[in-house]
Amino acid sequence: MNQRNNMEKIKFNQKIYSLDMIKETAKQFKDLAEIKINPQNNYIEVQLDEIDQKVREIIKDEFANYVLGLMS
């Protein structure tokens, strides 16, 4: 079993990124981390907990790329 630890946060601008796309991305990444989505004032904060050690370095950036890919 892969080790899981650490936490990462990504802030997506609500005027640019849609909540639906972020939710869809979270579904795709659910096996790699525990994901919490918190819509705030101007940003949607995505918190990644219990990250799979294998992807710890890249998960935050890959998550953002995936959302952008869905938008385009």
Next chain:
Amino acid sequence: MSNNEDFKYTISGNEQIIEFVLNTKIYSLPVISQAAYFFLDKVYILLDGDPKKEIIVKMKLKNKQEKIIDFADNFYNELLNQLLRVGISKSNSKIREYIVSKALYNAVPNEVDELLKEVEEEDWQEDPLGIAQTWDEKNDESKK
């Protein structure tokens, strides 16, 4: 950190991160996101800013052997490509809609055409009830 006044980008993070500030009066959000899409396999991208004023595009290298500066000029070229694509798409939208609607209209069987076909197929010379016959023809004693 370094700046380029001609193309307006900032390089930081040990030459791994580049940041563009783009005026949305020139490059709209769809244009920027489409252009960014082409670089998703090479760099990590995060967008920020206000779509009504300016969009900030942050790019981070995936492969640290590459140079982030190489992406700067290519990104501006891609923005121009997408700008042109969106422009053409807008100017052709009416004719595109017309072609699609015409194709769909022709694909659906037309009710009037079907009625005309039915009428054409009917044999108007047949008279099974004998209503086209004159009184004399009906009551001709010599034929009885």
